[in-house]
Amino acid sequence: MLCSTVRMRWNGQRVGETDAAALAGLDRDGGIVRSVTTPEFAGITFHEVLAKSALNHVPGASAMPFDWTVNPYRGCSHACVYCFARGTHTYLDLDGGRDFDTQIVVKINVAEVLAAEVRRGSWGREHVALGTNTDPYQRAEGRYRLMPGIIDALASSGTPLSILTKGTLLRRDLPLLAAAHDEVDVSLAFSIAVFDDALQSALEPGTPTAAARLATVRAAAAAGFRPTVFLMPVLPHLTDSIAQLDDALRRIREAGAARVVYGALHLRPGVKPWFFSWLTRERPELVGSYRGLFPGVSATTPAAYRQWLARRMRPLLRAHRLDGRDETELPTRTRRGAASAPPAVRTTGASAVPTPQTTAAARLF
Ligand code: SF4
Numbered sequence: 001m002l003c004s005t006v007r008m009r010w011n012g013q014r015v016g017e018t019d020a021a022a023l024a025g026l027d028r029d030g031g032i033v034r035s036v037t038t039p040e041f042a043g044i045t046f047h048e049v050l051a052k053s054a055l056n057h058v059p060g061a062s063a064m065p066f067d068w069t070v071n072p073y074r075g076c077s078h079a080c081v082y083c084f085a086r087g088t089h090t091y092l093d094l095d096g097g098r099d100f101d102t103q104i105v106v107k108i109n110v111a112e113v114l115a116a117e118v119r120r121g122s123w124g125r126e127h128v129a130l131g132t133n134t135d136p137y138q139r140a141e142g143r144y145r146l147m148p149g150i151i152d153a154l155a156s157s158g159t160p161l162s163i164l165t166k167g168t169l170l171r172r173d174l175p176l177l178a179a180a181h182d183e184v185d186v187s188l189a190f191s192i193a194v195f196d197d198a199l200q201s202a203l204e205p206g207t208p209t210a211a212a213r214l215a216t217v218r219a220a221a222a223a224g225f226r227p228t229v230f231l232m233p234v235l236p237h238l239t240d241s242i243a244q245l246d247d248a249l250r251r252i253r254e255a256g257a258a259r260v261v262y263g264a265l266h267l268r269p270g271v272k273p274w275f276f277s278w279l280t281r282e283r284p285e286l287v288g289s290y291r292g293l294f295p296g297v298s299a300t301t302p303a304a305y306r307q308w309l310a311r312r313m314r315p316l317l318r319a320h321r322l323d324g325r326d327e328t329e330l331p332t333r334t335r336r337g338a339a340s341a342p343p344a345v346r347t348t349g350a351s352a353v354p355t356p357q358t359t360a361a362a363r364l365f
Contacts, residue, residue: 033108038143044077044102046140051107054114054150055128066162068128070114070154072146074105076134078166079206081278082233085134087270097274101206104140111149118157127185128154130163137167139206147173155180162187164230168208168216174223181224188220189228190257194239195248202282203235214255221256229257232327233265234309236293236301237286245313249320260317263327264301264309267294 033048056069075089079101086096094103107113117123130136136147151173154161161184163170163177170177170188180186194200195210207213220227229252234240239248252260267275272294279287293301300306310326317324 040143041077041139044104044140046143047103047105048108049105050109051113053117054107054110055117066129066132067126069132070110070128070130070150071133072107072110072136072144072150073134073138073140075100075103077101077104077139077206078135078204080166080204082203082235082265082267082271082275084266084268084271086274087268088133090270096270097277104138106140106144107146108144110146111153114150115153115157118153118159123157123159125157125159127160127162130161131165131189135165135167136163137165137169139167139169141167141169148176151176151180155183155186158184160185162189164189164191166191166204166207166213168212171216171219174219177225178223186225187228188225189230190217190220191230191232192217192248192252193231193233193235195244195251196239199238203238203278210251214251217252217255217257221258226258227256228259228261229255231260231262231324234262235265236305237289238283240309240312242312242316245316246319249316249322249324253320253322258323260322260324261327262309262313262324264306266299268299269297272299 033050036046036048037044038046054070056071058067058069074092075094076083076085083100086100089096089100089103092103092105094100118125130147130150136150141147147169151161161180163186177186177188190213192210192213194203197209200207200210208216217227217229231245231248231252234245239245249260276287276290279290293305306326306328313324313326
């Protein structure tokens with residue numbers, strides 16, 4: 001997704017420390033409401049917390065091309081091996097591997113807090129991005145139903161919004177989103193990186209299948225949206241053959257997506273060990289190649305690979321008559337008043353670490 005956070009918010013949430021401006025919930029002394037396990041979500045613990053704020057302001061110095069985000073969940077049961085947000089879980093004294101997938105922080109009052117924030121006269125009704133950190137339509141959303149309140153709070157205050165997700169649960173809220181779209185600009189984007197079911201299940205074990213996600217794209221188009229599909233990350237030697245890319249674009253086209261954004265895998269420091277652990281276990285023959293593509297602390301593939309991928313993608317996009325582009329080719333969104341206007345709502349100082357997916361998403365919106 002798509003999805004990542006800024007360190008300062010979570011620095012105050014190590015066990016034994018309190019950040020009064022951030023979540024009320026993860027300090028030792030009591031902001032957490034309760035921790036819940038349920039047979040319906042075997043192996044997952046939900047940590048229900050009370051958020052003191054919902055709107056996260058992206059600092060002006062950030063490369064993120066949007067100013068405001070809302071993140072109802074921390075951690076993500078979609079469990080994508082390559083997820084760039086994994087490192088952020090360590091700020092909670094949890095690990096970025098199994099804990100990220102199974103220890104999910106839920107801001108159970110996020111919609112109410114958000115509604116109060118956007119009712120303030122000082123709120124500038126700037127674009128709010130959802131899905132820039134963890135997935136707002138991960139499985140927990142089926143239990144907690146936080147998104148309807150968030151959508152309603154934003155739309156009823158005249159605040160435009162965008163959502164990026166791998167989840168099919170969004171389909172539940174399409175009528176609400178369509179109604180919101182009558183009032184404000186609403187943009188929907190879907191991250192679908194792996195179209196082979198076996199590989200998708202290995203790489204993104206908690207996600208719906210590509211077919212289910214494409215069905216959600218189709219439903220969004222039928223509801224009047226112009227959905228974007230993020231064909232990201234493209235994984236070297238795993239999803240980058242001509243046959244694989246051709247099949248993906250054909251299916252995206254058939255689903256009615258308005259546009260496609262593609263980009264090669266990034267492996268940030270907090271993700272790299274987990275990804276290589278998976279690669280060593282599942283595809284050991286590729287470890288040497290990936291070491292070459294991501295030497296040392298390098299988080300990106302070499303420019304030569306990305307150029308090679310672009311040369312491969314362009315004719316395929318033309319053949320499928322898709323409006324598609326590399327993540328780096330998208331125009332930069334104009335930041336509205338980021339440098340001059342004071343924050344309309346007091347914030348936690350939190351924001352998202354720019355990632356290829358979220359940056360590209362925001363540029364579209
Ligand atoms: S959907 Fe995947 S990439 Fe996005 S936050 Fe969840 S685990 Fe990370």
